[in-house]
Amino acid sequence: MFDPLNESAIGRQLSQDSIPDIFCWTKMGTEAGQTLEAILKRKELERMAGGGVFAWGIGSSLGGGVALARQLSPTGKVDVIFTPMKSAPKQIDVAPSETVLWLNYIESNGCVAPLPEHLLITSRGGANKRSHYALLCHSDRSLSASDVDDFIYSTCARNLASSNPIGASQVTSMVRYGGSDCVVAGEAPYRVAFRAALHGQGFLKLVNPVVVQGPINELYNQACAAASASEWATLAAKVRKAARTQAELAMGEDLFALES
Numbered sequence: 001m002f003d004p005l006n007e008s009a010i011g012r013q014l015s016q017d018s019i020p021d022i023f024c025w026t027k028m029g030t031e032a033g034q035t036l037e038a039i040l041k042r043k044e045l046e047r048m049a050g051g052g053v054f055a056w057g058i059g060s061s062l063g064g065g066v067a068l069a070r071q072l073s074p075t076g077k078v079d080v081i082f083t084p085m086k087s088a089p090k091q092i093d094v095a096p097s098e099t100v101l102w103l104n105y106i107e108s109n110g111c112v113a114p115l116p117e118h119l120l121i122t123s124r125g126g127a128n129k130r131s132h133y134a135l136l137c138h139s140d141r142s143l144s145a146s147d148v149d150d151f152i153y154s155t156c157a158r159n160l161a162s163s164n165p166i167g168a169s170q171v172t173s174m175v176r177y178g179g180s181d182c183v184v185a186g187e188a189p190y191r192v193a194f195r196a197a198l199h200g201q202g203f204l205k206l207v208n209p210v211v212v213q214g215p216i217n218e219l220y221n222q223a224c225a226a227a228s229a230s231e232w233a234t235l236a237a238k239v240r241k242a243a244r245t246q247a248e249l250a251m252g253e254d255l256f257a258l259e260s
Contacts, residue, residue, distance in 0.1 A: 030089035048229035065174030096124035
């Protein structure tokens, strides 16, 4: 199985030949109190339960980047390439004061809609945390199927819209990728863990967070420990039902009302 923390390239031929000219690049690590290993396990269950469809939470908006990438792609298909972060996780990601589950997303027409039942998207919470973002992806391959011979050199990556370099602190970006002549001597590349394709709307703005605590947390932990896709689907639906019930009791308003 692919070890997302192993950055060693000893004995391997570094290759960027299969890296597309335009793609979405996201760096992954510990998030919302879960290690990368735990996140990958539950995302694989999610992918299998959803017929290949899974969601990957991200902290910042991509704006019109997805639409631009699809417009510039000859086929309209845009890959998402996942690489492990090089830096150690921040304490706020290792042990957040609270974790929230996102119930709904904003459709391209501006309407609020529930996320599919098999999707569980979490993030760290907070008093002012009213929205979050996610990539909606599809892959026919297991997320543990390694692309260990593929690497990304950050000096070859430019922001698709602005052409600015991709900063080390930028976790998710829509990228235009250059050729091998842009590689700086001695640069340590990012190893590609796996890839998928943007699916449907591709980029989602999430709304209506619910704190993961009490019975919701118990169900969530059970879902994360699921041994099969069918078990995941059953437990994920229970998590979402419990979270929606709590939200409706707490908010006393329509969950599908567009938040400002």
